[in-house]
Amino acid sequence: MTFLDSIASIPPILESMVRSRSERMDSLMDVIAGRGYKRVVFIGSGSSYNGALAACPLFDRLGIEAQPVFPNQFTSYTTSFDRDALYVVISQGGATRLVYEAVEKLHEAGCTVCSITADVESPIAAASDVAIEMGCGEERFLYRTVGVCTTILSCWQLAISMGIESGAVSEAGASQMDDEILSVIGVMPERMDRALAWYDLHRFSLMRADYLMCAGADDLWAVAREADIKAMEMVPMVTRSFELEEIIHGPQNAFDASGAYLIFARKGVDADKARAIATFLNEKIGFCALVGGVGTGSRDFVFEEASELFGALEHLTFAQVLAYRLADDHGRDLTRRLNAGISAYISKEL
Numbered sequence: 525m526t527f528l529d530s531i532a533s534i535p536p537i538l539e540s541m542v543r544s545r546s547e548r549m550d551s552l553m554d555v556i557a558g559r560g561y562k563r564v565v566f567i568g569s570g571s572s573y574n575g576a577l578a579a580c581p582l583f584d585r586l587g588i589e590a591q592p593v594f595p596n597q598f599t600s601y602t603t604s605f606d607r608d609a610l611y612v613v614i615s616q617g618g619a620t621r622l623v624y625e626a627v628e629k630l631h632e633a634g635c636t637v638c639s640i641t642a643d644v645e646s647p648i649a650a651a652s653d654v655a656i657e658m659g660c661g662e663e664r665f666l667y668r669t670v671g672v673c674t675t676i677l678s679c680w681q682l683a684i685s686m687g688i689e690s691g692a693v694s695e696a697g698a699s700q701m702d703d704e705i706l707s708v709i710g711v712m713p714e715r716m717d718r719a720l721a722w723y724d725l726h727r728f729s730l731m732r733a734d735y736l737m738c739a740g741a742d743d744l745w746a747v748a749r750e751a752d753i754k755a756m757e758m759v760p761m762v763t764r765s766f767e768l769e770e771i772i773h774g775p776q777n778a779f780d781a782s783g784a785y786l787i788f789a790r791k792g793v794d795a796d797k798a799r800a801i802a803t804f805l806n807e808k809i810g811f812c813a814l815v816g817g818v819g820t821g822s823r824d825f826v827f828e829e830a831s832e833l834f835g836a837l838e839h840l841t842f843a844q845v846l847a848y849r850l851a852d853d854h855g856r857d858l859t860r861r862l863n864a865g866i867s868a869y870i871s872k873e874l
């Protein structure tokens with residue numbers, strides 16, 4: 525089993541989650557019934573945070589304000605609570621200490637807590653009021669890959685359920701969303717194959733890069749963050765991600781030809797901005813690829829999303845393939861941690 529098999533295993537896992545949405549969200553519906561939630565606060569770290577961030581546009585579309593917060597920010601610094609909000613803690617491992625402490629803090633404040641974890645018997649799931657199964661099972665490699673995709677889908681299903689409860693989505697509308705998600709899942713294998721071919725074409729430029737900078741807006745900012753964290757952990761290499769407009773600080777000042785640049789973008793409000801940044805980077809700085817529907821250059825990875833609302837998964841497939849191929853070409857063993865001794869200094873787990 526290679527890491528690529530792990531990426532390839534994602535679409536059928538997601539498909540079976542979509543087909544069982546009602547059963548998966550059954551216990552959540554009991555908890556949110558009659559509560560009229562209009563606000564969701566997500567608490568999660570790393571890929572768990574990114575998964576929540578990727579789902580925020582759907583909540584917004586359904587009239588629900590959604591916001592992700594890092595566990596340390598919440599546990600150590602947050603002092604005000606919104607008892608009319610649903611708090612959702614996300615932890616693939618289910619035992620991240622600060623996420624667990626967030627549940628305790630929320631319960632002391634009288635708030636309702638929903639968890640999303642791979643194992644519904646994990647400490648965080650057991651401590652929460654309602655536990656949603658992330659759906660990823662046990663990740664075969666160290667790096668959250670299946671899990672980040674199933675986190676995004678779990679959050680989308682949470683949004684759809686809250687939309688049904690609030691009346692913003694009818695049952696028929698929810699089924700249409702399921703179909704739209706299935707159309708995205710249907711193209712993920714093709715995105716994977718094309719990403720592999722794209723990597724082969726640009727391998728030399730990518731292997732030369734000392735660092736990787738990623739940018740995107742809205743849900744594609746979440747993809748940029750995930751591309752960043754995966755390349756950093758897996759290759760490994762120095763990486764950073766920016767909200768699309770924020771990356772402009774870099775080329776003005778610090779970026780140079782030893783970096784590689786990825787801009788995730790779709791047609792619409794930010795297309796011209798994304799193209800302008802990519803053109804400047806390509807003409808004046810170094811290797812830059814536009815990923816998504818707006819590219820026209822030979823370095824770009826161009827595809828029409830099967831769905832704009834749920835297309836983040838298509839972009840994410842590209843990011844996962846890139847991290848895997850770069851890691852593989854660098855001779856990285858993805859079953860072993862580098863610098864595993866850090867756990868003698870600090871541990872995130874209970």
Ligand SMILES: O=P(O)(O)OC[C@H]1O[C@](O)(CO)[C@@H](O)[C@@H]1O
Pocket residue numbers: 569570571572614615616617618619620623667668872
């Ligand atoms: O989702 P969990 O299990 O709480 O872990 C959060 C993050 O911590 C890490 O395990 C290590 O930083 C990441 O890989 C992960 O995304």
